[in-house]
Amino acid sequence: MAQENKYYLVAAHALPEIFLKVAEANRLLRAGEASTAQEAARLVGISRSAFYKYRDAVQPFTDIKAGRIITFYILMKNNTGMLSNVLSIFAASGANILTIHQGIPTDGCAAVTVSAETSGMCESLEKLMENVLALAGVVRFEILAG
16 A cells, blocks of 8 residues: 655754755755765765655755745735835746735735745745845735645
């Protein structure tokens, strides 16, 4: 009988170091910074056998989300130009916005959901989130679905 795969979302700081190194070795290979598994493993300081043991089982969360439609939730201050500023960050990242829904502002804040297709992004999902959260007036920004 085939074993069903289960997946867990775990904060990077809680992972054993080997998993982080395998993820980095995979990144080096994808980016062309290493040409072989042997070289990638050596660059991150693990054995080739450890790399092969975990290479298909460890991937950053953003790699899983890349190329998908993701729905974001944004809680922002009801200030002139706030939505425009947020959408400019999406545009600069290369995300293709599919839908925008803004509720009526209450208590000085507006709740907005944005669905975007992420396969054309020129930067990481983490960088997009970091840039939006850095905007003055953004209270909360998170992934709702994807």
